[in-house]
């Protein structure tokens with residue numbers, strides 16, 4: 001079943017995030033190119049996004065999928081914007097042990113209804129070109145591609161070198 005996020009879910013959300021985003025994360029791509037930065041690995045960076053997603057009022061737009069055994073199988077995070085009327089989905093992940101059984105689809109549909117209830121007129125989600133599931137899944141739900149963005153990164157070494 002889907003239920004609202006509670007603060008004591010955070011460790012589980014982070015565990016699922018660290019396992020799920022190994023091959024589909026900008027933070028991981030950066031580490032693959034440039035190595036560890038600032039003494040922190042890519043999981044540390046990615047998990048900060050989850051802290052942000054559940055901070056303050058954002059937490060109201062976060063939902064988890066709980067199994068009958070009370071385990072968390074997946075989660076979705078959201079943001080609303082009363083001025084733009086565009087709801088944003090920063091993160092969605094389903095534990096690999098539970099993937100492929102419709103949980104991701106249910107979580108998105110739940111958040112889309114929540115956005116409607118909150119007065120949003122559109123929903124926005126971003127995915128990496130390397131994420132094959134995202135490329136088929138989101139259009140199948142009704143999302144239309146509107147833009148492609150390229151991320152660049154460089155080390156700030158000594159300019160004299």
Ligand SMILES: CC(C)(COP(=O)(O)OP(=O)(O)OC[C@H]1O[C@@H](n2cnc3c(N)ncnc32)[C@H](O)[C@@H]1OP(=O)(O)O)[C@@H](O)C(=O)NCCC(=O)NCCS
Pocket residue numbers: 020021024092093094095098099100101102103104105106126127128131132133134136137140
């Ligand atoms: C993306 C993700 C959340 C989907 O969750 P899920 O519970 O496995 O998804 P569902 O079972 O609801 O399947 C939804 C759709 O995803 C696609 N899909 C799911 N598993 C797939 C697979 N192994 N290969 C290809 N497409 C797949 C299908 O289009 C499926 O639709 P269908 O049921 O009509 O075939 C999950 O795979 C995940 O956590 N991935 C890693 C993190 C990630 O990519 N997050 C999204 C970032 S934009």
